[in-house]
Amino acid sequence: MRKTTKSLVAITCAAVAFAAAGCGTTSENTGQAQPQDPTKNCQGPDGKYTIGMSQANLAEPYRVRMDDDIRKAAQKVPQFEDVQFSDAAKDNSKQVTDVENFITKQVDLLMISPNEAAPLTDVVRKAYNQGIPVVVLDRKVDGDAYTTYIGADNVAIGKQAGEFFKNTLLPQGGKIVQIKGLSGSTPAAEREEGFQQGIAGSKIEIVATADGEWERSVGQQKMDALLKAHPDIQAVYSQNDPMAEGAWLAAQAANRPDLKFVGIDGLPIPSGGIKAVEEGRLQATNLYPTGGAEAVEAAKKLLVDCQQVPKTQTLGTELITKDNAAQVYDRLNQG
Structure with a gap:
């Protein structure tokens, strides 16, 4: 009896699997990226297009600036009548829902800066496999189910920061702490x-x-604890400028004006990292462009010009110290 039951279960499971395979022929169910024509939604200059932008969160000034850069660039493309923004507020489940909503609305193109890679991979693949061109910004997803990725080389930026520590900040060596970004995010x-x-x-x-x-705020809290556990440190490597500024505040409260700080982002805004370098709170920052303007340019090529875009678009970076901070700030705010 037991053997017969097992056989029936096996037959039933096989039948279900076969049916699922037969029904699940839509490409989003395959778990793989399907070949796409990313220009298929292109109607040329006479078309009108809806774009959905799924942002990981708006708690970071960098992401607010990214959305602003997208808005500003999109205003210069008359065919982009409707650019819709969503804020996942650091919630992977909400961002999945946000992307599902854009799919349901049948947007002509999806832009996304994922909160974390793995949890967003499936829904981005779903959009891509349904024929929606996908522009991934800053943070990556797993696999290659997207049209183009736009971002700076984070390994190169980290190396640039490390070399500044080695060659300029602490040439004799020393003890430092690192404040990382969200652990599940690729940067x-x-x-x-x-x-x-x-x-x-x-x-x-x-x-x-x-x-x-x-x-x-989290950087400040973590730095307060780090200082208590490691009072002999000499410097802080922070993976973005806001956390570096929070760490600086914690150091001031602990009466540690001797500590040195290096961040990443270099936003050209009054509260950004470049001004923090100019004003002496940070010893350096490393430019990390938002890619907002480049994302809109990619969308224009795909939807208006009917042109292909590269799979990866790597943005440039530079080290910003007190020597060049004012010039970089002015240059990035031109136009």
């Missing part, structure tokens, strides 16, 4: 990897690492 891992490459061969020791979730 956090890549900026750590690059930094390790940059300090290789030096006597710099990372005595502790904390997850600051990309936010100033």
Whole structure:
């Protein structure tokens, strides 16, 4: 009897699997990226288009600036009548829902800066496999189910920061702490990897690492604890400027004006990292462009010009210190 029952179960399961395979022929169910014509929604200059932009959160000034850059660039493209923005507020489930809503609305193109890679991969693949061109910004998803990825090289940026520590900030070595971004986001891992490459061969020791979730307030809290556990540190490597500023506030409260701080982003705004370098709170920051204007340009090529775009578009970076901060700030705000 037991053997017969097992056989029936096996037959039933096989039948269900076969039916699922037969019914699930739509490409989004395959778990793989399907070949797409990314220009299929192109109607030329006479078309009118709806774009959905799914943002990971708006707690970070960098992401507010990214959305602003997209709005500003889209206003210059008359065919982009409707650009809709959503804020996932650091919630992966909400961002999945946000993207599902854009799919339901049948947007002509999806832009997304994922909160974390793995949880957003399936829904981005679903959009892509349904024929929606997908522009991924800043943070990546797993696999290749997207039309183009636009972002700076986070490994190179981390290495650039590490080399500044090794060659300029702590040439004799020393103890430092690292404040990372959200652990499940790709820039956090890549900026750590690059930094390790940059300090290789030096006597710099990372005595502790904390997850600051990309936010100033969290960075301040984590730095307060780090200072208590490691009072002999000399510097802080922060994976973005807001966390660096939070760490600086914690150091001031702990009467540690001797500590040195390096961040990443270099936003050209009054509250951004470039001004923090100019004013002496940070010793350096590393430019990390938002890619907003480039995302709109990619959308224009795909939807208006009927042109292909590269699979990866790597944005440039530069080290910003007190020597060049004012010039970089002015240059980035031109136009």
